[in-house]
Amino acid sequence: MSRITLTSVAATLALTSAATAQTEIDLWHAMGGALGETVNAIAEDFNASQDEVVLTPVFKGTYEETLTAGIAAFRAGEQPNIIQVFDAGAATVIGAEGATIPVQDLLAENGVDFDIEDYISGVRYFYADSDGKMIGMPFNSSSPIMYYNEDALDEAGVTPPETWEEFAETTAPALAEAGYIPLAQSHLPWIFTENFMSRHNLPFATNDNGYDGNDTEILVNNDAIKAHFSALTDWQDAGYFKWYGTGWGDNQTPFEDGEVAIWLGSSGSFGGLAQMDLGFDFSATYLPYWEAVTTEPKQTFIGGAALFAMSGQSAEENAATAKFFEFLTSPETQYFWHRETGYVPITEAAYELAEEDGHYDRMPAAEVGIQQLSLPAGDHTRGYRMGFYVQIRDVMNREYGRILTGETSVEDAFQTIETEANQLLERFAKTQG
């Protein structure tokens, strides 16, 4: 009996040591549902593609929860090798120099070729420092785009609006006449604030949108955006726009149900919508712009999230992380991710592969996100970097909700957002001291 036990223990030990010959690394992410399954598929492919590294993806909840879990783990010395951090958390994780290894350095140290020019232009510098060094590896890059119900637009006899003027004068009245709610959107700070600035090439914050220092002030209280929100309330009164609250899904569902004709969402929503049995044909195009503000609309910000290599790991594990990043940015993996989820491919090579494969002939709407990100760049379209930005978004969501429920005026709301955001930025600057 005891001999059998000993033998099995020895066998187990042998197996374990064989397993530990491989380097194990972990990835904490916020991709739930179908997106999470795609992440798992990528991890399995990576593990099967070589036998030196084993990557374990772990779902940690929402973006905010994932970042907080990563911070808590870092402070306890238990951080994962890779963590996914979203756009609004970029200032926090990049500000904490020493918490992560810049991805550009990591790849260079481990002999992986890196050329920032390989990445599509809209993606290149969002997660970079002020010198243009890439800190986080863009992963699920998305941009807000305009989805529309083709049947509804046909019925109303209109084409997707290119400008907000066209929407207000032509599209919306026709759609309302046809019995649809013309417009809904899922994220006011992201779509109607951050990307409003980039689409119209307006400065969003001082210090080059916050990249060049911590003493940044927000420039959100400007006439163009106030006019936009005034128009929104007018449209709401006229039945051209409906707001279903701050939750993402509450605003997407009426589009899926065919009540809302035009919905502004993420290019990453494409995969999910395409798999659904919607009962109508849908397509997508660029986010409209105000002709009164600019006649040369620009590209939008990438949004989504990036992968950061956390510091404090052994050289061996860092090499394994670099190996995974190399796999992840390969055109094949990027194309797979793009095709399954609708997130944009981050490299030119992956984009070309998708084109060659005929992906956009089959589904033209899948190309809209990347095309919009590849529109001409302006002085203020690279991205933004503001601390405590999650809280700044909370303030925006609160004040926008109050505008749309008639609790406050557009003028007062933007005054409040400016004041509170600047207080938060000032407080964030002190956390870095």
Add this chain to the structure above:
Amino acid sequence: MKRAGFSTPWLPVLLLVPQLAIIAIFFYWPAIVALHSSFYLQDPFGFGSTFVGLENYTHLLGSAEYRRVAVFTLTFTLLVTFFSLALALLLAVKADKVLRGAKTYRTLLMWVYAVAPPVAGFIAVILFNQSWGPLTELFGLFGHTYMVGVNFNDTAFAMILASVWKQVPVNFIFFLSALQSIPRSVREAALIDNRSASGRFWDVTFPLLAPTGFFLLIINITYALFETFGIVDTVVKGEPGNNPMTLVYKVYVDGFRGNDLGGSSAQSVILMVLVLALTIFQFRLLERRIHYT
């Protein structure tokens, strides 16, 4: 008479150590850390930090939003406490009179006690679903377009309803057992003195329920302030926006979501002071004025 006691002074200390250790590790230590970090603004990863004195507190006291959340929390607590107690008392008085099938009724009324707060919140979310919620449709019949997550008052109502529903059973159990412990002789004596049932209730039964009532008052205030977190979180779907929220939820929003450790710690300290005040109020004022039989 022989006093029972320990022969050595070390034994009682030894027996107390586990409990004291738990209190120290899980209560005093975090409290001290929160107090300490409320005087700093620090990088969440723990790299940089600046001593800012009382700035986190003055920032809160000067914030219109913090005041708004505090006012809502107060209103919410009063309403939840009042309705949880009143409904439970009503149900307990009625259940006390039931003779047939009493056990079934009581079990059904206590049932909800087992529901976790987030589940209660989720039930409210379903009942008030914007497009097909049954209660949304009911309000629609009366001409009110109910919009949970959009309209502040509608969302607040959903939170209060779920919180009251969740808390009634606990109060019910306590009230029912208090009612059943009122001596039969007292009731019979009251019956001779006063023919009106409601008169007997207010003159005799209600005062005798006072000790239980005050105990429940404190329990319910604490519940409304702190334990409704799960309900609030589920109803606002993790995105506070322009929705109502309680002070405890704001600690979470600013600290755990927003990574503002200093500001969030200051909010926790304010809540600690509030609990301390509530406890003193309970022991000093209420306990003295209540006559236990």
